[in-house]
Amino acid sequence: MNRVATKEDGDGGRCQSGTKTRILDAAERIFTDKGFRGTSLRELTAEARVNIAAVNYHFGSKEALLQAVLERRLVPLKKVQRNRLEMIRKNAQAASVRPSVHGALHAFFGPMISLHDSGQAADGFIRFLGQSFSEQSDTISETFLRHIEPVQILLFDILAEALPHMSHDCLSWRLNFALGSMIHSMSMDHFPSLLPNMVPSISYATMTRCMLDFIAAGLEAPCAQYPSPG
Amino acid sequence: MNRVATKEDGDGGRCQSGTKTRILDAAERIFTDKGFRGTSLRELTAEARVNIAAVNYHFGSKEALLQAVLERRLVPLKKVQRNRLEMIRKNAQAASVRPSVHGALHAFFGPMISLHDSGQAADGFIRFLGQSFSEQSDTISETFLRHIEPVQILLFDILAEALPHMSHDCLSWRLNFALGSMIHSMSMDHFPSLLPNMVPSISYATMTRCMLDFIAAGLEAPCAQYPSPG
DNA sequence: GTCTATACGATGATAGAC
DNA sequence: GTCTATCATCGTATAGAC
Structure with missing residues (x-):
């Protein structure tokens, strides 16, 4: 499987399902509106249409997600x-x-x-x-x-x-x-x-x-x- | 009972036990070090040597305490x-x-x-x-x-x-x-x-x-x- | 009026099944 | 990779002792 390397998913082009990208986009949007600490992972993952555990799986922690964003x-x-x-x-x-x-x-x-x-x-x-x-x-x-x-x-x-x-x-x-x-x-x-x-x-x-x-x-x-x- | 009106307890001099003052002092100290959201009420009340519920009783909420500080x-x-x-x-x-x-x-x-x-x-x-x-x-x-x-x-x-x-x-x-x-x-x-x-x-x-x-x-x-x- | 103990819902995080 | 179940901890609320 070749690397695409053009998709801006923060994963170097290795992403397939777009889960990481959807999380990043939703995080950037909601963090801007409600602030980092004012945003719960449950709300964020609902907006991104991914499972609650997806953030911790793909990024490690809520704070690491902020860093990625x-x-x-x-x-x-x-x-x-x-x-x-x-x-x-x-x-x-x-x-x-x-x-x-x-x-x-x-x-x-x-x-x-x-x-x-x-x-x-x-x-x-x-x-x-x-x-x-x-x-x-x-x-x-x-x-x-x-x-x-x-x-x-x-x-x-x-x-x-x-x-x-x-x-x-x-x-x-x-x-x-x-x-x-x-x-x-x-x-x-x-x-x-x-x-x-x-x-x-x-x-x-x-x-x-x-x-x-x-x-x-x-x-x-x-x-x-x-x-x-x- | 006369008002003392000199004690800086944030209560207009009506305070007797100094609980509010101890909370305010501890809050100012820990908030400065760890930030508002980085400070838990349990840590704060332990430092001030008061009960956990004292903050909500005297100030109403953690955020109202920040306001008072x-x-x-x-x-x-x-x-x-x-x-x-x-x-x-x-x-x-x-x-x-x-x-x-x-x-x-x-x-x-x-x-x-x-x-x-x-x-x-x-x-x-x-x-x-x-x-x-x-x-x-x-x-x-x-x-x-x-x-x-x-x-x-x-x-x-x-x-x-x-x-x-x-x-x-x-x-x-x-x-x-x-x-x-x-x-x-x-x-x-x-x-x-x-x-x-x-x-x-x-x-x-x-x-x-x-x-x-x-x-x-x-x-x-x-x-x-x-x-x-x- | 103050203070204490305790309980509740929600959060971030994690382990394990699939 | 994804999901469910579960955990410790958080802010908060309240009943009851002094």
Whole structure:
């Protein structure tokens, strides 16, 4: 039996019955709506039209299922991010100029928004991603670390080139603030307007541009707390 | 029997046995460490040396206990924030100048950090606050909305005075980004260094100054997405 | 009024039949 | 691979002792 290797079932193309895919799709949908801990395996398996024990058989545990749901989107996402970031770096080196802060940020944050706005099944995944960020689970933390950290180090290095006068400590903190802005914005849909009558009916693309302006200005600001590098 | 009214037991001074206080203290401690959903009532009541049913008797439910834990710190916190913000506004009006962005931000964020650095029992509450922000619960969302929104509207109004050229839509978004930075930083302790070898051994006061620089610059940046107010 | 012991339904997980 | 039966544990509810 040949490997198909094209079906996105998270099983490397070995799946036959589509059970894993149905579970993954249902999980992504319900987790986004009700949250990971707010979703019971019984409800999830009913929605996916599989047996209750199927999740534990195919994934090992409910938490491992969450990890699988994350990785199915995270792996292609980080690949796009890495390619774009490396292109930013290459182009800057070729032109013998410093990379721009805005360009680096756009290479990093852009693919996330495209994923959201793409209209495919990945819709809502960004919201789900933002929620998962605050899951208190070592497994999930490690999943994020494993997939996102390398890309983030790349972003950090490019930003360090773009901002040569800034100490690495300060840049680390600020990159973290920037991440917080994005994560919060992504998961904000479920937090009913913490801001006074905020306009929710806006495209993610517009919000992203607004966010990049905000973050870029924050990153480029003079730093009074960490005057010396190291 | 006279009211003592000084004991911080969350019961208006009517408590005698200290059961409620012990539950609140234990809850704040364990919730901070293991998260709300990661803490069982059995473990919590064992730590507080009370009966399992005590939580439901005194608070009604586990979720209502979380609400009580939050409100015990949130109520005095928002009072300090409101006073400081109103003083900022009064001083600016008296001097017939616009309030400063930095001053408004410091009035809002400063008390949170003081609460953390105060060395009293409230230590770690900020971390707990950051985590609670991402709880998917209508009760918790409403608690935040009820206590934080009024202060936030005040902050919004002052910032709108400080930045008269900025549209309210843009300011709303940016204030939300700023909130995200703070929330993420506050709950970051439990997320093991998503950033490459970031310096964790830093005082919250220093981090706060760094954060305020970041946020202030982001808020003050020219806005290309919302050129016209309204 | 407080506190205790106990019971209930639902959950995530697992073992074994098919 | 799939299913049923079963388990320990969870949050919650309540009756009754002090």
